[in-house]
Amino acid sequence: xxxxxxxxxxxxxxxxxxxxxxxxxxxxxxxxxxxxxxxxxxxxxxxxxxxxxxxxxxxxxxxxxxxxxxxxxxxxxxxxxxxxxxxxxxxxxxxxxxxxxxxxxxxxxxxxxxxxxxxxxxxxxxxxxxxxxxx
Numbered sequence: 193x194x195x196x197x198x199x200x201x202x203x204x205x206x207x208x209x210x211x212x213x214x215x216x217x218x219x220x221x222x223x224x225x226x227x228x229x230x231x232x233x234x235x236x237x238x239x240x241x242x243x244x245x246x247x248x249x250x251x252x253x254x255x256x257x258x259x260x261x262x263x264x265x266x267x268x269x270x271x272x273x274x275x276x277x278x279x280x281x282x283x284x285x286x287x288x289x290x291x292x293x294x295x296x297x298x299x300x301x302x303x304x305x306x307x308x309x310x311x312x313x314x315x316x317x318x319x320x321x322x323x324x325x326x327x
């Protein structure tokens with residue numbers, strides 16, 4: 193499966209993974225590479241979701257209306273700060289999920305879907321390979 197990633201410019205190995213994913217997303221979008229766009233968006237979303245802080249179910253329960261915070265950002269919570277290793281672990285998880293799903297699609301007789309998932313996994317692998325841990 194051919195993707196625009198082969199034509200993407202190499203990034204500086206010191207560039208953070210999230211930044212490499214965003215740069216590659218722009219290239220893939222311009223090239224109209226749907227497989228790469230899906231994989232890169234998914235990888236970025238997984239990283240951003242991991243930064244979200246869980247709010248307890250009862251965070252706002254028991255408050256009278258006059259005690260509820262009002263206004264833009266009044267209920268915002270500080271996001272987690274991920275290390276580069278955390279981001280790489282998350283993207284590796286995305287790769288593993290795609291490879292496992294591809295195997296399942298092969299077993300289910302859906303080779304075209306399996307091939308697409310393998311293509312998405314390769315896009316993410318290429319972004320990890322561009323990083324500092326790739327040596």
